[in-house]
Amino acid sequence: MYSKEDGTPAEKLPNQIHGNTKKSRYNKIMKLQQEISNEILKNKIGNICEVLIEHKTFDGKYLVGRTKQDVPEMDGLVYIKNNNKEDLTNKFVNCKIVDIINNYDLEGEIYG
Numbered sequence: 001m002y003s004k005e006d007g008t009p010a011e012k013l014p015n016q017i018h019g020n021t022k023k024s025r026y027n028k029i030m031k032l033q034q035e036i037s038n039e040i041l042k043n044k045i046g047n048i049c050e051v052l053i054e055h056k057t058f059d060g061k062y063l064v065g066r067t068k069q070d071v072p073e074m075d076g077l078v079y080i081k082n083n084n085k086e087d088l089t090n091k092f093v094n095c096k097i098v099d100i101i102n103n104y105d106l107e108g109e110i111y112g
Helices: 019-042
Strands: 048-056 062-067 078-081 092-100 106-110
Touching: 019 092, 048 078, 062 092, 078 092
Parallel strands: 078 106
Antiparallel strands: 048 062, 048 092, 062 078, 092 106
16 A cells, blocks of 8 residues: 655645555455465466475474465465475475465475
C-alpha cells in the first residue's frame, strides 16, 4: 500500500486515498494473488524437479529448499521430509512435488 513520505510532492496532492480504502483494495488483490498462486502450484504436483537444499527446519523434520525457478525472498519454498542421515545442505536433490503446504510453499519427497 502506498503511504505518504514526508517532503515528497505526493504528500501534498489532494484527494488522498483513505487508509480503509487502501486496506480493502490490498486485501482484494492479495486474495486474488493467493488464488492465482494456488492454481500455479497445483500444476506442479507430480512434477520432478531439482531442489537446492538451503537448511533444515528448527526441529530438523524438514529440509527446506528452492527450485532453480524460485527467487529468494520472493517465491515459495519446497519442504521435504528429512529422512536422511546425510547432511544435504547446499546440495541439489531430485524431488517429486506431492502437495501444497500453503498458498505459496510446496511439499516434496526425494525422488530416485
